[in-house]
Amino acid sequence: MKFINRIPEPWLVFLSLFGAVLGWGWAWVGIREAMHYYGPGQLALGRYMVASLTLLPFWIGRGARLPEWRHWPLLIVMGLSGFTLYNFCVNLGEKTVTAGTASLLGSFLPILTTLGAWFFFREKLTFRGWSGIIIAFVGVAATSLGAQGNFQLSHGALLVLLAVFFAAIYGLLIKRMILRYRALDVTTWAIVAGTIGLIPFGSGLVQTAAHAPWNTTVNLILLGIFPGAICYALYSFALTRVNMARVASSIFFMPVTSIILGWFLLGELPSGIAFIGGVITLWGAYLVNTSKLLK
Incomplete structure (x- = not known):
């Protein structure tokens, strides 16, 4: 803790x-792998049971x-x-949508x-910031389209x-x-509430886990610990320090991360278009993150 304070x-x-x-960039790849054995609701419930168990000890340690x-x-x-409906819809959508297309969306x-x-908090961005958002979206589109080859709204x-x-x-x-x-408290409460909401969607989780390959179940557990718990805690911390638009702009890096990890983990080589799109995305995100916030 003293090291962090410095x-x-x-x-x-x-x-x-x-x-x-x-x-979160890895999560798109991990979800696709886990969906070969787990259903959308089972995967979501399993992940966030793990996420809840990851965060609850910290909450209890601070006095509950x-x-x-x-x-x-x-x-x-x-x-x-943020957890029940989001994760169920993402998992169900990724049954037919590739990770690259999903990250584009x-x-x-x-x-x-x-x-x-x-609209709600009267936060505004300069022209530079809005330009960065548009540029980054173009980059994300190029990256995802270049990696997957096509895009169809299904x-x-x-x-x-x-x-x-x-x-x-x-x-x-x-x-x-x-x-x-x-x-961290807010994140913990929301994840626990979302996990409870996922219970009706997770029927058969125990039986599936008993027959799924061990590496797929390990993947589910890691999806719960890192993208499910730690990443949300990190995101919440950032929101306490900078404005929402600037924090949200970091999401533009996610498809680039997904493609790089897909390259290493799945053997998917990014095309030239994907590489150029990644550079454009970095440029747009840089513009947003360096723009002056208007109050």
């Missing part, structure tokens, strides 16, 4: 977002503080939108959260888009809650 705050924010994007009763409805909505999240922050794609909408709701609500409570 790290300059800008670096803490950068490292938090870097870790979150790296973990509970939120005020008047905030429980908001936390339940956060859990249902996920790039709508910063746009939705930026617009939501502008039933699965619509499910992923619906998941992105639920994720935006969570992102906007957590910004309010972390003004009142510790970011």
Whole structure:
């Protein structure tokens, strides 16, 4: 803890977002692998049971503080939108949508959260910031299209888009809650609420885990620990230090991360278009992150 306190705050924010994007970028690949054996609801429930067990000891160690009763409805909505509905829709969508296409659709999240922050919290970006968002989206499109070869709006794609909408709701609500409570506490409460909401969708999880290959189950556990728990905690911490639009813009790095990890883990080599798209994405995200926020 003393070592962390000596790290300059800008670096803490950068490292938090870097870790979150790296973990979430891998999640698209990990989900695709796990879906060969686990159903959408089973995978979601299993992941967030692990995520809950990962975060609860830290919450208990800090005194197991509970939120005020008047905030429980908001936390339940956060859990249902950000974890129950989001993960079920993503998993179901990735049955027919490739990881690259899904990550492209996920790039709508910063746009939705930026617009939501502008509408609800009066957060605005300069022309440079908005230009960066547009440029980064073009880069994400080029990266994903170059990696997958085609893009078609299908039933699965619509499910992923619906998941992105639920994720935006969570992102906007957590910004309010972390003004009142510790970011890690809010994340823990929301994940536990979302896990409870996933129980009806996870029928047969134990039986599937008993017959699935051990490496697939290990993959599920790692998806729960890292993208499921730690990445959300890191993202929540970053939200307490910088504005929502700037934090959300880091999501643009996620498809690039997915393709790089797919290259190493699945043997998928990115094309020249994908590489160029990655450079464009980095440029756009740089513009957003270096733009001056208008209050």
